[in-house]
Amino acid sequence: MATQQAIVAGGCFWCTEAVMKDVIGVNEVESGYIGGDKPDPTYKEVCTGNTGHAEGVRVTFDDERITLAQLFDVFMGTHDPTQLNRQGNDVGTQYRSAIFPLDGQEEEARAAIARWNEEHPGEEAVTTIESGEWYPAEDYHQEYWEGEGQRNPYCLAVIPPKLMKLRKSFQKYLKEDA
Numbered sequence: 001m002a003t004q005q006a007i008v009a010g011g012c013f014w015c016t017e018a019v020m021k022d023v024i025g026v027n028e029v030e031s032g033y034i035g036g037d038k039p040d041p042t043y044k045e046v047c048t049g050n051t052g053h054a055e056g057v058r059v060t061f062d063d064e065r066i067t068l069a070q071l072f073d074v075f076m077g078t079h080d081p082t083q084l085n086r087q088g089n090d091v092g093t094q095y096r097s098a099i100f101p102l103d104g105q106e107e108e109a110r111a112a113i114a115r116w117n118e119e120h121p122g123e124e125a126v127t128t129i130e131s132g133e134w135y136p137a138e139d140y141h142q143e144y145w146e147g148e149g150q151r152n153p154y155c156l157a158v159i160p161p162k163l164m165k166l167r168k169s170f171q172k173y174l175k176e177d178a
Contacts, residue, residue: 011087
């Protein structure tokens, strides 16, 4: 097994985490903060929009089961990369669409954005390519959809449509038990 990691931000990290957990080859998804200038930010601080951080997920995956390119394509196709600093009703720079390439991943990140733009003429992606230090979110944000999220009205309204998009558009990348 060849394990890799990728970091992406596509709005609320609870939503992105829920989607990525259902993708083949994904072994772990960790919610966190990246791209800002405040060390060790808290959720409350990031929610103000003043830290510069995005809510993101760090995905650990087996690249013999899913390639980085495929993972980036799933990411681009399961959120709205055309919305600047927002996803639906979540507004602010912390909800921006961004890829944070790790060593040697920038070319693949640029290619994923280009593929999305090519497949969606007239709907230009505003997804940025950024760098930054990763800070894991507080424990209560991890695996949120599997627990508290099932009782959270926001999650119940927003996450199931994203999971349906995954199932419809990326069926070949679904885990068998998803």
